[in-house]
Amino acid sequence: MALRWRTSPTTPTPLGAIISYLILGFWTFVVLFPLYWLVITAFKLPVHVNEGPTYIPFADFQPSLHAWRYILVDLGNDTLRPYLNTVVVGVTSSILTLMFGAAATYGLSRFTYRVRLATALLFLGFAVLAAVGIQLGLPWQLAVAGGLGAFALARAGALRRVGGPRLGNADIAFWMISQRMLPPVAIVIPIYILFQRLGMLDTRPALVVAYVAANLPIAVWLLRDYFRTIPLELEESAAIDGANRYQILWRIVLPLSLPGLVATFLFIFVLAWNEYLLALFLSSAKAQTMPLLVAAQNATRGPQWWYMSVLILLMIGPVIALAIVLERYIARGLLLGAVRG
Amino acid sequence: MRGIPPVTTPQRRGDAVAAPARRIPWSREALVSWADRQAGAVLVLPAVLVILVLSIFPLLFSLYLSLSRFQPVAGGFRIHFVGLLNYRKLLLGSEQEHFLGRIGELGFGGWLAFVVLAAIGLVLLWRSLRTGPLSVSRIAGHTVVAVAGLLALWLAIRTVVATGGRPGTLVVTWAYVFGGVALQFLVGLLLAALCAQQLPGRRFFRVVFLLPMMITPVGVAYTFRMLTDTGKGPFAPLANWLGYANVSWVNDPWGARIAVMIGDLWQWTPFMFIVLLAALESQSPEPIEAAIVDGANRWQIFWHITLPQIGPVASTVILIRLIEAFKIFDMPNVLTGGGPGTATESLTLHAYVLWRSLDYGTSAAVAYSLLFVVTFVGIAYVRLVHRRLTEAL
Numbered sequence: 001m002a003l004r005w006r007t008s009p010t011t012p013t014p015l016g017a018i019i020s021y022l023i024l025g026f027w028t029f030v031v032l033f034p035l036y037w038l039v040i041t042a043f044k045l046p047v048h049v050n051e052g053p054t055y056i057p058f059a060d061f062q063p064s065l066h067a068w069r070y071i072l073v074d075l076g077n078d079t080l081r082p083y084l085n086t087v088v089v090g091v092t093s094s095i096l097t098l099m100f101g102a103a104a105t106y107g108l109s110r111f112t113y114r115v116r117l118a119t120a121l122l123f124l125g126f127a128v129l130a131a132v133g134i135q136l137g138l139p140w141q142l143a144v145a146g147g148l149g150a151f152a153l154a155r156a157g158a159l160r161r162v163g164g165p166r167l168g169n170a171d172i173a174f175w176m177i178s179q180r181m182l183p184p185v186a187i188v189i190p191i192y193i194l195f196q197r198l199g200m201l202d203t204r205p206a207l208v209v210a211y212v213a214a215n216l217p218i219a220v221w222l223l224r225d226y227f228r229t230i231p232l233e234l235e236e237s238a239a240i241d242g243a244n245r246y247q248i249l250w251r252i253v254l255p256l257s258l259p260g261l262v263a264t265f266l267f268i269f270v271l272a273w274n275e276y277l278l279a280l281f282l283s284s285a286k287a288q289t290m291p292l293l294v295a296a297q298n299a300t301r302g303p304q305w306w307y308m309s310v311l312i313l314l315m316i317g318p319v320i321a322l323a324i325v326l327e328r329y330i331a332r333g334l335l336l337g338a339v340r341g
Numbered sequence: 342m343r344g345i346p347p348v349t350t351p352q353r354r355g356d357a358v359a360a361p362a363r364r365i366p367w368s369r370e371a372l373v374s375w376a377d378r379q380a381g382a383v384l385v386l387p388a389v390l391v392i393l394v395l396s397i398f399p400l401l402f403s404l405y406l407s408l409s410r411f412q413p414v415a416g417g418f419r420i421h422f423v424g425l426l427n428y429r430k431l432l433l434g435s436e437q438e439h440f441l442g443r444i445g446e447l448g449f450g451g452w453l454a455f456v457v458l459a460a461i462g463l464v465l466l467w468r469s470l471r472t473g474p475l476s477v478s479r480i481a482g483h484t485v486v487a488v489a490g491l492l493a494l495w496l497a498i499r500t501v502v503a504t505g506g507r508p509g510t511l512v513v514t515w516a517y518v519f520g521g522v523a524l525q526f527l528v529g530l531l532l533a534a535l536c537a538q539q540l541p542g543r544r545f546f547r548v549v550f551l552l553p554m555m556i557t558p559v560g561v562a563y564t565f566r567m568l569t570d571t572g573k574g575p576f577a578p579l580a581n582w583l584g585y586a587n588v589s590w591v592n593d594p595w596g597a598r599i600a601v602m603i604g605d606l607w608q609w610t611p612f613m614f615i616v617l618l619a620a621l622e623s624q625s626p627e628p629i630e631a632a633i634v635d636g637a638n639r640w641q642i643f644w645h646i647t648l649p650q651i652g653p654v655a656s657t658v659i660l661i662r663l664i665e666a667f668k669i670f671d672m673p674n675v676l677t678g679g680g681p682g683t684a685t686e687s688l689t690l691h692a693y694v695l696w697r698s699l700d701y702g703t704s705a706a707v708a709y710s711l712l713f714v715v716t717f718v719g720i721a722y723v724r725l726v727h728r729r730l731t732e733a734l
Contacts, residue, residue: 016538020535027528028546031549031553034564037564037575038567055575099387101388112381127393176388179392180664183668183689183715185688187399190402190403197417216388274555274558280693291558294559
């Protein structure tokens, strides 16, 4: 035995094992105790909370379902509507993010893109001009059409001959992923004004659109590695058999990367489920999501912890289940992403 | 059907959106074939458009907003261009105390701390400069980092250590980011190193340690509010016994900030843990075995072999967490409401408070300041630390 310990560096000595278990056990307590407290508080009567802490159900206090009844039955629709909003917005935005992200990532991993930097800047310039035009009172249809027309003309004319640096696949992928660096607060006010002008504030579609934009960089980042692992030979033989690009993507690439797609979907679903800042700006009553409902508890009713605990448990139940299922994928996905940067 | 080129060959030269080379009769087959040749553009375009419309344009508009005064009027809004007035307000005007903090009088200890920390920083920068060629761009880059670092240190010390000083949202955000990420990394590394051993029950710890990362931050914030209550929380008897029964952490600025940081530590240590664990488990065993043959002890192996091996991954998770931590919002907003006063407000929360009071221009200026700081720290970190660690391999 002694020899084995010395030769396998990942096997701890007995003393090391005891110390390891002590530290790991301590952190397990740190992680689980808040969750335990949440669960028992959800079954407490107000009197069990207000008269100082009680710790053990049945011994310290008699568990009661009153908070659950109040939240689920008495409040009924006021709880159900935000819950439904969160589910609908989460699922819809994750599906759209996955579709756009998978298409873009596949394109970036199989095609060669060489966009002239000048073209991209020119497009941005005309877009800004169009925006200024709208600000000065032009009808937006005219401004958009004019901007696009001018861009097309300029591209067909002058730019053909201009060289300049070109953006390759790596640049485009980096550009997409680097959007994650952007603090959301730096872009949320214009998005708020945009949806206000469109009359879309406090609607589910507004949240869906915002979440797709927010989570797309993560989807591209995670999916890049899954698509790299699919052998090119399969796609080549499919192409020889007469399949077109979209058939190859739909029939071969997507089925083969299904585990990665599922993991990515669940990951961005959790992000959308937990999102708070964008929801705070873009929704108030009709499209209210669960994080907003929970955060609003304090303002409306004071710290009524038994109700709040029930709401928090309802909100985090699904993600805890997902976390346990996803553990393996998350580690792998994050590591692959982290190594590539 | 037209022949389809092999998948590996580059599809196009020039722009991603190019016109078809020659005219094909309009038929279903021709349409399919045309769509097939445009596949590269079709696949990428939706994502590019989404990011353009919802990231790049808002970002440009935000910049304009931060340089203007925003007035909501009936049926719309009016925007006046005011130049750098909003930034002036943050740095010198009515928002200075909120944003930068209140500058206090520095005693002897404060000056000593400033001089010592500044000297350490400058020596480290000098040594980093000496490792490479002395080109103009490298000297300029290191000088910029040195000046920015000295300014930041001066501001932090004058507002935190000095008597009568009070840190503003900028310094508080730095505390959350640098203090929080350092703690999360150390705890995450310790737990990952322990879990990488051959211990029965490892899988249980891995799943449990992952949980906090997935839990809604708003829920975490409220749970920590319950736990830290000195009257009704689970640790109330302990606080009572220690004589802190009537001391409420909510009313103490640093108590509240530390509560926010503990909540953040609880939530984000799992991210560090899970990535570092995966890195530890995928390191190659040969160098370790060779070191054991040479008689190295565990600590030497960890310090000289394991750490350099996981260096690139460690550096990357720190970079990711640095960038993400600058966006901190949910935890202070729900846990403390930014209070007491504005003591726990982060930059994002500051921008949100200004937005709620309809001061869109200054709010955008705060957001842009945050963007500037994140970008600066990100680039400086990549240039000074990240690149060296990833190139070492």
